[in-house]
Amino acid sequence: MAEAFVFYTLSGLILGLAVAVITTPNTVHSVLFLVMNFLCVAVIYVVLAAEFVAVIQVLVYAGGIVVLYLFVVMLVNLKGDPEAHQDPRRLGVVFGLALAGAVLVELAVIVVYSYGREPSAPVRAVAEFPAEIQGNVAQVGWLLYTDYLIPFELVSVLLLVAMVGAIVLARRDS
Amino acid sequence: MEITPAHYTILSAALFIIGVIGVLVRRNIIIIFMSIELILNAVNINLVANARQLENLVGQVFVVFVIAVAAAEAAVGLGILLAFFRNKETVNIDEMNVMRW
Numbered sequence: 001m002a003e004a005f006v007f008y009t010l011s012g013l014i015l016g017l018a019v020a021v022i023t024t025p026n027t028v029h030s031v032l033f034l035v036m037n038f039l040c041v042a043v044i045y046v047v048l049a050a051e052f053v054a055v056i057q058v059l060v061y062a063g064g065i066v067v068l069y070l071f072v073v074m075l076v077n078l079k080g081d082p083e084a085h086q087d088p089r090r091l092g093v094v095f096g097l098a099l100a101g102a103v104l105v106e107l108a109v110i111v112v113y114s115y116g117r118e119p120s121a122p123v124r125a126v127a128e129f130p131a132e133i134q135g136n137v138a139q140v141g142w143l144l145y146t147d148y149l150i151p152f153e154l155v156s157v158l159l160l161v162a163m164v165g166a167i168v169l170a171r172r173d174s
Numbered sequence: 175m176e177i178t179p180a181h182y183t184i185l186s187a188a189l190f191i192i193g194v195i196g197v198l199v200r201r202n203i204i205i206i207f208m209s210i211e212l213i214l215n216a217v218n219i220n221l222v223a224n225a226r227q228l229e230n231l232v233g234q235v236f237v238v239f240v241i242a243v244a245a246a247e248a249a250v251g252l253g254i255l256l257a258f259f260r261n262k263e264t265v266n267i268d269e270m271n272v273m274r275w
Contacts, residue, residue, distance in 0.1 A: 003177050004175055004176070004177055007177045007181060007182075011181075011185045014185065014189060015185070015188055015189060015192065018189055018192040018193070018212050019192060021196065021205075021208055021209070021212065022192060022193075022195060022196030022199065022200060022205065022209055022212075027202060027204055027205065030204075030205055030208060031204075031208065034208050034211065034212075037212070037215070038215065041215050041218070041219060044182075044219060044222075045222055048182070048222050048223055048226045049226055050222045050225070050226070050234050050237075052234065052238075053218075053222055053234050053237050053238065053241075056238060056241055057218075057241065060241050060242075060245055061211070061215075061241065061244075061245075064245060065211065065244065065245055065248045068248060068249065068252060069204065069207070069208065069248070069252070072204065072252045072255060072256065073204055075256065075259075076204070076255075076259055076265055096195070096198075096199070100191050100195055103191060104184075104187060104188055104191055107184070107187040108184045108187065111180045111183045111184055111187070112180055112184075115178060115179070115180040115183075136231075136234075139231050140231055140234050140235060140238070143231055143232065143235050144235055144238070147232075148232075148235050151239060155239055155242045155243070158242070158243065158246055159242060159245070159246055161246075162245075162246035162247070162249050162250050163249065165249075165250050165253065166249040166250050166252070166253035167253075168253075169250070169253035169254055169256070169257045170252075170253045170256045170257060172260075
């Protein structure tokens with residue numbers, strides 16, 4: 001009961017803020033709606049008992065990526081909205097929204113229809129943890145360092161490459 | 175009503191569609207980047223919800239990797255944007271249509 005109330009409230013907030021992100025003409029407002037969206041998604045992760053992912057969401061997404069976007073928005077320093085002003089009652093908007101609604105209804109029907117059926121492939125057994133690994137953070141860390149060590153190291157190389165690339169791209173030619 | 179992972183998948187699908195609409199409709203490239211982040215968040219919600227139902231934490235490990243890749247992609251994308259903006263002072267993607275000039 002409580003979870004249903006929390007879920008519907010958070011879903012409404014997440015989807016409403018997402019629509020605000022893509023419709024606000026002011027870019028700074030859009031970034032602020034995005035950070036509120038990320039915080040609501042972090043709360044959803046806590047509801048789903050994924051505390052490590054929730055904290056990573058707040059630290060990396062809301063605290064890192066959104067700050068980066070805000071920096072770039074301020075650096076670009078637009079004077080007024082550069083987008084072309086079109087008649088908002090043009091037919092393409094109505095047709096596009098109808099199409100998006102149809103796709104969503106179709107996805108929902110597929111999800112509801114397939115939920116609860118037997119999976120066509122056998123589901124992999126749950127990971128076995130040693131007895132002293134308790135708690136969500138310890139278990140995710142254990143998986144990262146044993147079964148998924150190679151992807152973990154590859155991600156660190158990826159981040160290094162991205163950092164070098166971003167510095168080279170944004171550097172002034174001197 | 176009990177909240178099943180199907181509910182979370184539908185929420186993820188709706189957020190995904192909103193992100194795709196943002197990428198397709200808006201002309202400001204920063205808004206397009208932010209819509210891509212919305213798409214990645216939708217995928218993350220789906221992964222975490224199904225990880226809880228199957229009681230397999232591999233879904234959450236995958237989410238950590240998706241977040242790391244999203245951070246790397248945001249950094250490089252904004253670096254490209256800054257490099258482009260230095261040459262041509264626009265963030266409208268309709269005007270970003272030449273590779274060199």
